[in-house]
Amino acid sequence: MGATISRLADKPNLWPWLLLTPLALYLAVFFAVPLFDVAVMSFTEPSLSFANYERVLTGKLYQQVFMNTFMTAGLVTLSCLLVGYPLAYLMNHVTRRTAMLILLLVTMSFWTSFLVRTYAWMVLLGNNGPVVAFLAAIGVDPAPQLLFTRFSSTLAMVHILAPYMIMNIYTVMQKIDPVLIRSAESLGARGWSLFRHVYLPLTAPGIANGCVLVFVICIGFYVTPVLLGSPREQMVAGLIGTQIEEFLAFGMGSAMAIILLVITLAILAVYHRRFGLDKLWG
């Protein structure tokens, strides 16, 4: 008995790691190897050089697409925050039943495939859709172009990504000790000053989490901007798709993908240093 215990204590126990093997193998074969392949291609296609990176980093068009991507992601993140924060606040200040109902609606949209949601927006915003009909009915005729604009792709991405923001902020709000709010009231705080000096700072971790998640997912978003967005205002993921599908420029596509990956990792690294990545999923 004693011997068994000391043996267990001396040798590192490898069994738990064994449980990870299937997942590790899967990730290696279907994620790490292809990713490595992409990284290699970015330097070797069509010939071994940094030419792809040079073109991406110095080309006006590419710079513009990256700028456009960040601007769109920033706009989407901000919109998600403006939509999500009040909703999360509401969920924390209504009865439990109502809160659950709102949560159900939020998660229901979350569980619906974003392809489906994207097509739903196409129907809603299309030329024969209800929004155009409504605008016509109130006298806005001809209705402005809604579909295939930055507006439509941003709107759809906000819809798709808002649940990440809402859930993150909602969780943090739920954990706020109500005694802190009472305490602030007893010290003379109310309304806006209470919100600005106490409530908002206490929810800051949720805001940071939500914004990082939404931003990071958004800069790599492919389907929605491609299907709903303006072809003149492409985002990086769309451009990568075009490079590979239409021009068979694997090297250029790979270089852009790697740059996008590095940027994403950099954002997450900064976040990790400030807050800790383990907190990102609540």
Add this chain to the structure above:
Amino acid sequence: MNSYLEIKNITKRFGDFTALHEVSLAVEKGEFVTFLGPSGSGKTTTLMIIAGFEKATSGDVLVQGQSLSGLAPYQRNIGIVFQNYALFPHKTAADNVYFPLQMRGYGRGEGLEKAAEMLDLVGLKGFGDRYPKELSGGQQQRVALARALVFEPSLLLLDEPLGALDKNLREQMQIEIKRIQRRLGVTTVFVTHDQSEAMSMSDRIVVFEQGRIQQAASPLDVYHRPKTRFVAGFVGESNLIPARITDAAAGKADSPVLGNCEVKANGAADGQDVTLLIRPEHIRLSREPVDGRKNARMQVDTIVNYGDNALVMGRVGDLNMRARVLGRDVIILEEGDECCISWLPESVFVIEQ
């Protein structure tokens, strides 16, 4: 002349449950009053009604003759220290203390200066830049106290603030709180379920039970002259002995177990059923009966020796009795022995209810 703080006939119902029955109390300016009672006795509810976080079903609270009923918590100008301090984790100690001043329109320079003075007063000079999580429990407690006092509140309310501290620190903080309270002269209501805390800190103890005030009196009065059996049992250790007054004028009572006892009747009438209170430290142990004292034979069941003192528990007839004696006096005894216990007639206090 009105008292500084007046609680008038406060009743609080939660659905069918009545948490407070017609509670009334008057507190003088500068007084340190402790609400003492078991959990669910109504002490915290009363505190929350004073603070404005609970609304009384009926009754009123007045400070300096002004009703607080219509005022929200943020309008009441009352400093509160909560059980877990409730410091703002995103603010430094100095900013926490500055917060109530900020809410009152103080500029940052002047406000932080006052905050630093207050931190100095509570013994935290130089700790202003620390965040709450970088402070120990006792230090957080001091910050909370400074924050509740810095805006010169009309009342200071303390809601079991020492519960989370270990014993040594708790005693130290008791002395500290008392010192600061005296220095500032702020009228204070302290809520606790710890009777020794109540005894050591208060000018007056208000004992709550089942939503009613059982007694409001000085600590020594509550200890030596409890009004009810509950108070006698809750504050300090006690031997409670059922008896009947036989001759009030001559100070005689009859107990089924102890027989005839000399007592001070304290206004109880002949033939009235009462409870006799004898504090364990008033009981002496001996081998043989002692002259001039009431004697009884006790079967010793348990001896707990704390070193300096010892608790001896046993039975007299079917009555459980306990004696607290000096540690050295107990070495002659063993569990299972029979011994003599005795007390002076003036150690017996008659409780009418």
